[in-house]
Amino acid sequence: MRLFYVSSGCGFHFQHYLSDEDENIISAFREIAKTTPDFHFDTFLLQREPLKRLSTKLASFRPDFILVFRGYRLPTAAVQQLRKFRVPFGIWVVDDPYRLKTHEQLVKPYPFVFTQDSGSVSFYRSMGKKAFHLPLAVNPAKYRPVRVPSKYRSDICFVGSAFPVRLHFFDQMTPFLLKKRFIIIGQWWERLKNYHKLKHRIRNQPIPPSEVVKYYSGAKIVLNIHRTHNDRRDNHRNLPAYSPNNRTFEIAACRSFQLLTCRRDLKRFYVPGQEMVCFQNIQDLKRKINYYLSHDDERKRIAVKSYQRTLRDHTYHVRLRYLLHLLDQHLGGRAKVAKSDRIP
Numbered sequence: 001m002r003l004f005y006v007s008s009g010c011g012f013h014f015q016h017y018l019s020d021e022d023e024n025i026i027s028a029f030r031e032i033a034k035t036t037p038d039f040h041f042d043t044f045l046l047q048r049e050p051l052k053r054l055s056t057k058l059a060s061f062r063p064d065f066i067l068v069f070r071g072y073r074l075p076t077a078a079v080q081q082l083r084k085f086r087v088p089f090g091i092w093v094v095d096d097p098y099r100l101k102t103h104e105q106l107v108k109p110y111p112f113v114f115t116q117d118s119g120s121v122s123f124y125r126s127m128g129k130k131a132f133h134l135p136l137a138v139n140p141a142k143y144r145p146v147r148v149p150s151k152y153r154s155d156i157c158f159v160g161s162a163f164p165v166r167l168h169f170f171d172q173m174t175p176f177l178l179k180k181r182f183i184i185i186g187q188w189w190e191r192l193k194n195y196h197k198l199k200h201r202i203r204n205q206p207i208p209p210s211e212v213v214k215y216y217s218g219a220k221i222v223l224n225i226h227r228t229h230n231d232r233r234d235n236h237r238n239l240p241a242y243s244p245n246n247r248t249f250e251i252a253a254c255r256s257f258q259l260l261t262c263r264r265d266l267k268r269f270y271v272p273g274q275e276m277v278c279f280q281n282i283q284d285l286k287r288k289i290n291y292y293l294s295h296d297d298e299r300k301r302i303a304v305k306s307y308q309r310t311l312r313d314h315t316y317h318v319r320l321r322y323l324l325h326l327l328d329q330h331l332g333g334r335a336k337v338a339k340s341d342r343i344p
Helices: 020-035 052-061 076-084 100-106 118-126 164-172 195-201 209-218 246-253 282-293 296-313 316-330
Strands: 002-006 040-044 065-069 089-093 112-115 130-133 154-159 182-185 219-224 258-261 277-279
Touching: 002 020, 002 052, 020 040, 020 065, 020 316, 040 052, 052 076, 065 076, 089 100, 100 118, 112 118, 118 130, 154 209, 154 282, 164 282, 182 195, 182 209, 209 219, 209 246, 219 246, 219 282, 246 258, 246 296, 258 282, 277 282, 282 296
Parallel strands: 002 040, 002 065, 065 089, 089 112, 112 130, 154 182, 154 219, 219 258, 258 277
Antiparallel strands: none
């Protein structure tokens, strides 16, 4: 199997040209190539390499499959170049169903579509696509337990952008939070109604993964509040969001205990109550925060089980071997994977 990967061109977290997700995916593919003799891998780094090099690299590499990640910044002319090579190609979209209307137009040239949310698979299949659920995962070399000084320690930590449902949660929880040692990190938190009360514990800016892991590792409880399914008003079919976000795996890989909003697919990834704990509403969240802050052993035991399950089943190395398994089924046996690989 010869797989050619086109990066998203989004973000500049790694060597000033790769997003965090691109780096994690490329690293995992390279590791697979080292241990799988029949697998070969090359990449085109969008916005780092000139577009005219794309055709040259494709002609030289002669791939069996071309995978485009996100695809927002890949010009239409470049997509047409992919089609001219008469090689199976697909796109991996990772913002479903929040950007479904945008994706409906974006995926039209692609025969294969991979989506991070299971609730969107049937939509793409209705378009005549070969569509599959391919969740995001974690790079355990980057997200891992670390020892941290006191400035990173907290009772309650949240890292993420201030989408409407999160603003609602924290505004409603303000009196409760003020009695705890909490930290909120991310962008747009000045939109809080109670920002003036909470701002002394808000770091109102995005931070790199190297800093995120320190806050996760230093927190007794990390909150994971999923977005609502149509918060961008771009989900024109009003499809539900079923799969847990990639933050679920990243927190778990730091061996940190998390409380997260329930998603239907969570039980496909973790054993509820044993490896992961979700909450239903604000009152349930407050009750569980108080409970787990006062039950250290139980909280740490769940965090360890979540950590172990994540390293076993939810790394990018595992996830991309599953991708190769899917391609093996649909490309006539050109993408071989070991029988021992865990397929979720």
